Amino acid sequence: MKITRIETFSVPPRWLLCRVETDEGVVGWGEPVVEGRAATVRTAVGELAELLIGKDPSGIEDHWQVMTKGSFYRGGPVLSSAVAGLDQALWDIAGKRLGVPVHVLLGGPVRDRVRAYSWVGGDTPAHITDQVAAQVEAGFTAVKMNASGRMNRLATVADIDEIVDRATAAREVLGPERDFALDFHGRFHAANARRLLPHLAPLAPMFVEEPILPEYDHLLPALVASSPVPIATGERLFSRQDVLPVLQAGVAVLQPDLSHAGGISEVRRIASLAETFDTLIAPHCPLGPVSLAASLQIAVSVPNFLIQEQSIGIHYNTGADVLSYLADTEVFRFHQGHLLRPTGPGLGIDIDEKAVRAADDSQADWHNPVWRHEDGSFAEW
Numbered sequence: 001m002k003i004t005r006i007e008t009f010s011v012p013p014r015w016l017l018c019r020v021e022t023d024e025g026v027v028g029w030g031e032p033v034v035e036g037r038a039a040t041v042r043t044a045v046g047e048l049a050e051l052l053i054g055k056d057p058s059g060i061e062d063h064w065q066v067m068t069k070g071s072f073y074r075g076g077p078v079l080s081s082a083v084a085g086l087d088q089a090l091w092d093i094a095g096k097r098l099g100v101p102v103h104v105l106l107g108g109p110v111r112d113r114v115r116a117y118s119w120v121g122g123d124t125p126a127h128i129t130d131q132v133a134a135q136v137e138a139g140f141t142a143v144k145m146n147a148s149g150r151m152n153r154l155a156t157v158a159d160i161d162e163i164v165d166r167a168t169a170a171r172e173v174l175g176p177e178r179d180f181a182l183d184f185h186g187r188f189h190a191a192n193a194r195r196l197l198p199h200l201a202p203l204a205p206m207f208v209e210e211p212i213l214p215e216y217d218h219l220l221p222a223l224v225a226s227s228p229v230p231i232a233t234g235e236r237l238f239s240r241q242d243v244l245p246v247l248q249a250g251v252a253v254l255q256p257d258l259s260h261a262g263g264i265s266e267v268r269r270i271a272s273l274a275e276t277f278d279t280l281i282a283p284h285c286p287l288g289p290v291s292l293a294a295s296l297q298i299a300v301s302v303p304n305f306l307i308q309e310q311s312i313g314i315h316y317n318t319g320a321d322v323l324s325y326l327a328d329t330e331v332f333r334f335h336q337g338h339l340l341r342p343t344g345p346g347l348g349i350d351i352d353e354k355a356v357r358a359a360d361d362s363q364a365d366w367h368n369p370v371w372r373h374e375d376g377s378f379a380e381w
């Protein structure tokens with residue numbers, strides 16, 4: 001079998017899909033994208049594709065090594081995401097060729113179903129009570145929301161109160177049997193995080209996410225040591241080497257993204273590395289159907305899995321949603337807040353190729369907003 005053609009499709013709401021075709025008719029799909037940088041990653045995939053055309057797709061590890069290390073300059077979100085999508089497609093081909101789900105090739109399933117959480121609120125969380133109640137009604141056992149909108153450099157009493165009030169509202173709806181997580185989104189300075197975390201402790205969030213920006217992860221050891229709440233991070237880390245310091249800092253939960261951190265190959269290794277630090281993984285996935293399918297293959301096959309993010313109905317999804325590009329949506333149907341172990345060959349999804357081709361380049365140019373503080377200076381989004 002040889003790889004004969006690699007195509008990319010930039011589709012709404014903000015995703016990039018890749019299609020890897022072989023001379024025996026087996027086709028693999030991947031989702032190589034960085035949110036807000038789809039066009040840049042598309043160029044990177046085009047360059048990496050030259051390394052794969054004419055090659056046997058079954059040498060996944062060798063292809064990963066060459067795609068990742070075969071150029072003097074390497075790593076970072078764009079290149080690691082381009083590799084990730086192609087890696088997903090190669091695993092998809094491998095499974096389809098053998099007629100088995102990818103997780104069988106990763107050692108087989110360790111669980112039958114995958115707990116998932118839903119997002120509530122948008123970039124600035126509001127109406128939390130109603131939105132959490134709707135997710136509980138839909139059967140979810142956990143939700144995640146942004147802790148705040150734009151954050152002052154040092155939180156005021158009002159800032160702290162607003163965050164705690166919303167978290168309290170969520171906890172009241174959820175009761176003691178369900179969970180909520182709070183995404184700080186890198187909007188907080190370390191001092192803000194230290195001030196806020198003790199106020200959240202009585203509400204027992206499952207975890208708080210990105211309490212500081214990844215560029216300040218050297219501050220994590222002290223923050224973790226002083227925090228009464230489990231700390232999560234990892235969506236903006238792209239390799240084993242990137243995650244090692246945060247694991248050494250003692251984070252409770254690591255959130256590698258299947259479309260950013262080198263794909264199924266590297267996230268499987270990241271999960272094993274995390275296991276040696278007694279850290280759980282919760283794959284980041286505010287993305288599309290292929291990314292979620294790849295996440296599920298990891299979720300069912302690694303022992304230290306906690307919970308899966310998924311973006312069905314998330315506020316970013318305008319113009320199309322996770323189910324829009326699937327011929328059969330059953331694989332992503334929730335059962336009491338869980339997704340069932342996928343049983344189809346490869347990634348276990350059936351992409352609606354006509355829908356993908358029709359959507360290519362139609363208003364998929366998403367960028368996050370640039371926020372400003374009241375004095376006009378730049379603020380983290």
Ligand SMILES: [Mg+2]
Nearest residue numbers: 183185209235
């Ligand atoms: Mg996040």
